[in-house]
Amino acid sequence: MTLNSPDSLLSLYTLASSPDHQASSQSSSDSSHALWTAELMRETGLKCIGFNGVPRTINMLNAFHSGLPKPIQSALAERKPRRNLSTRNLDATLERGRGLWSSIYRGFDEKLVAKLAQSHPDLPVHIIESEYGALFSDPPSDSSPSIPNVGRVLTSIVAVSCLRAQTGVGPQVLSHVFGLRKAFGDGTAEDESEVQGGKWLAGDEGSGWLLRVVDEIVGAIGEGKGGTFAPGFGEGKEKAKL
Incomplete structure (x- = not known):
């Protein structure tokens, strides 16, 4: 997604949807697994709006x-939207956003809100309510196993991967590396289906492996030329941690 490479995304789908990569907890039907994988990948892609931007996400999800x-x-066309805001679910959405924000930035959440507000008073409002509440947190569902949620742990893994692939946003990468660890420290990881290898990725060895693998993928897809995001200019230290 971050590298704007539709062919690579479809190759990943072909690999992930194969019977060899079907979890034992999923349906034994190959077609159900293929649909479940497509659902998970496009749900993950939707969350990439908050890291990669709207235009790139539109192009990638369309492709x-x-x-x-x-x-x-045809099966995906039957799915209904889950993120419509209304007077009935607005408070719950805002609460999810604040909860996710507090979980990821635990110990620094209020300080970071104040720092962001110095740049623009609506910056933390938009980030927490629109990104963390309406996008990053999973909306309520009918608990059907055929409609996967990305979840707290995988959302942090996606954040680290997207931001690392962009380059130039080191402080944000570091924040989400620690945010992944906090999912296991505050118990939120225990409230969802286990992400295979998630706890290992939250440790020092796993975090280092994740960053190296992202770098290798960027190198392979970019043919050694890097990604398609601008890495930034100047040598000043970045302060923001989103």
Whole structure:
């Protein structure tokens, strides 16, 4: 997603949707697994809006859908939106956003809100309410196993991966590395389905491995030229930690 490479995303889907990568807890049906994988990947892609921006996410999700098998496209077309805001769910959405923010930045959450507000009073408002509440946190569902949620742990892994691939946003990468660890420290990781290897990735060895693998993927897809995000200019120390 971050590298704007639709072919790579579809290759990943082909690999992830194969029977060899089907978790034992999922349905034994190959078609169900293929649909579940497509659901998870596009739900993850949607959350990338907060890291990669809207235009790139639109392009990638459009290309992803176009490259899926027709039966999967038809099944996905039956899904209804889950993030509509209304007077009935607004308070719950805002609460989810504040809860996720506090979990990721535990110990620094209020200080960071004040720091962001210095730049613009609506900056923390938008980030916490619109990004963390309406986007990064998973909306309520009917608990159907065929509609996967990304979850707290995988959302942090996605954040680290996207930001590392961008380059130039080191403080934000570090913040989300620690945010991943805090998911296991505050118990939020225990409230969702286990992410295989998630706890290991939250440790020193796993975090280092995750960063190296992202760098290797960027190098392979970018043919040694790096990613397509500007790395930033100047040698001043970055202060923001989003």
